[in-house]
Amino acid sequence: MIFSQLKNLGVLGINNRVGRYILRHNARSSYPLVDNKVYTAQRAKAWGIAMPENYLIIENYGSLKHFETKIVNYDSFVIKPANGSQGNGIIVIKEVIREEKDGRIRLSFRRSNDKIMELDELKHHISGILSGLYSLAGQSDTAIIQQKIDKHPIFDKYSYGGIPDIRVIVFMGYPVMSMVRLPTKSSDGRANLHQGAIGAGLNLSNGHTNNAVIRNQVVDFHPDTNHTLSDLQMPFWREILELAARCYDMVGLGYLGADIVLTPDQGPILLELNARPGLGIQIANLAGLVPRLEKIRLEGESNLLARQRVEYSMKNF
Numbered sequence: 001m002i003f004s005q006l007k008n009l010g011v012l013g014i015n016n017r018v019g020r021y022i023l024r025h026n027a028r029s030s031y032p033l034v035d036n037k038v039y040t041a042q043r044a045k046a047w048g049i050a051m052p053e054n055y056l057i058i059e060n061y062g063s064l065k066h067f068e069t070k071i072v073n074y075d076s077f078v079i080k081p082a083n084g085s086q087g088n089g090i091i092v093i094k095e096v097i098r099e100e101k102d103g104r105i106r107l108s109f110r111r112s113n114d115k116i117m118e119l120d121e122l123k124h125h126i127s128g129i130l131s132g133l134y135s136l137a138g139q140s141d142t143a144i145i146q147q148k149i150d151k152h153p154i155f156d157k158y159s160y161g162g163i164p165d166i167r168v169i170v171f172m173g174y175p176v177m178s179m180v181r182l183p184t185k186s187s188d189g190r191a192n193l194h195q196g197a198i199g200a201g202l203n204l205s206n207g208h209t210n211n212a213v214i215r216n217q218v219v220d221f222h223p224d225t226n227h228t229l230s231d232l233q234m235p236f237w238r239e240i241l242e243l244a245a246r247c248y249d250m251v252g253l254g255y256l257g258a259d260i261v262l263t264p265d266q267g268p269i270l271l272e273l274n275a276r277p278g279l280g281i282q283i284a285n286l287a288g289l290v291p292r293l294e295k296i297r298l299e300g301e302s303n304l305l306a307r308q309r310v311e312y313s314m315k316n317f
Contacts, residue, residue, distance in 0.1 A: 010288025012279055017255075021293060025172065025254025026275055033251045034273040035136060037082045037144055040251075047250045049243065050269040052078070056145035061130060064123050068107050071096070071145065079126060081134040082142040085274075087192040089134030091125060092148060092162060093117075112162050112189045149269070152262035154235055157227040158182050161189020165271055166202070166234065166260045167281060168244035169289065172300045173254075175241045175313045176292040178202040179284040180234065184214070185224045193280050198222065200229055201285030204317040207237030211286045238310060240268045245306035247273055292317055 012021075033039050044051045055077060056070055071077065075096055081089040095110040109117045117125075126143045128134070135141040155164050162183035169177045179201050183189045186196035193199050198219065200212040212219050212229040221228055234240060244258040247270065257277025260268050282289055295316065304312075 010290040010292075011282055012289040012293070014279065016290070017279065018276075021171070021255040022276060026256070027252060030252045031275055034253060034256065034275045035083055036142075037080065037084075037272055038142060040270075040273055043250055044270055047246070049246060049250060050266055052149055052269065052271070053147040054144055055147065057082075058126060058130070058143040058145065061127060064126060067123055067126070068119055072098070072105060072107065074145075076148040078144075078146045078148050079122070079129070080144050080146060081129045082144055083135040083137070083139075084129075084141070085134075085136050086194060087190055089125075089129055090190070091117075091122075092189075093122075094148065149261050149271075150264055152235075152264050154232075154262065155182070157225050158222055158229065158232055160184050160187075160222070160224040162187075162191060163261055165191045166240060166262070166268075167277065168241065168258045168260065169277055169281060170244050170248050170256050170258055171254065171293050171296050172302070173245055173248035173304070173306065174296045174300055174309045175204060175244050176296060176317060177281050177285055177287070177289055178204060178207075178241075178244075179281050180209070180232070182222065182229075184222070186214075193278075198229065199280055199284035200232065201281070201287070202234060204241070205314050207234035207240070209233070211284060213283050216280075216283055234262070236262065236267045238314070241310040241313065242306050243268050243270060245309050249306060 033043050041051050041054055076094050079091045092112040093109045094112050097108045099106045107119050109122055129141055129143040132139045132141050149163055151163050159182050164180055164182045166180050168175050179199050181191035182198040183191050184196055191197050198212055198214055200209045203210050209229055209232045240260055247258045253275055257274040259271040261271050262268055
């Protein structure tokens, strides 16, 4: 009975997502452009799409030998696996602590949760990334040392510790659903729904929150700031949707998730892409994806510019 009810509500399930939308609209040859964050960054640069700067690309264990000399001049950074998923393996270093002893500089690192990591711990974590501990297929991976993005002040009352991001599902180049993921104390300051971050649905027409959940439980207030979640509205909303729509043109995947962050000085920039975006966005919006996907499948025009596709989505969804 419950399955027929979900179908009537237009809720997209895993099998339908894979069989009807991912396999039919995502060319296998384009997957590396999305699955590998190094390739995504290279492609984005060629397309003039802003992303956080990659400071270092570590491809083998030998590169860790003089790792401290390569990062000593950075005040903060993010470590992430090139082929990771669901935020696994990502560590945010918000402060590099330098101490001089016996004429040498000793480094330690303050994480976004204020825990201190020593250099050997950091190198051990990177070794785990290289071994494939966090990669999609469990195969050897590459570690990225990336620019840390500062939080836009709009989120000061809506986020604990880390940086919120905005997920936009794009189908055939049209944004069809969006949410903002807000870090909490229970998510360890990370915008990860599986670890307890808030997922707040966003109206495509104006970027205003319409509902919020933590682990599928509807919430009205941020558990750490006690601020109401119903009055949050994204600045740069049209720009956010146009950035997401352009990602379809950039990588050619018909069904994808674009993760976007708001910066204080650059506005929206692309964080990463996902060829298999999760389905929790439907719970965050209290709406099913199927009616929107089918409307685009039947009515979507392939020759429109990104801004024209965004106009359609803002008007219809």
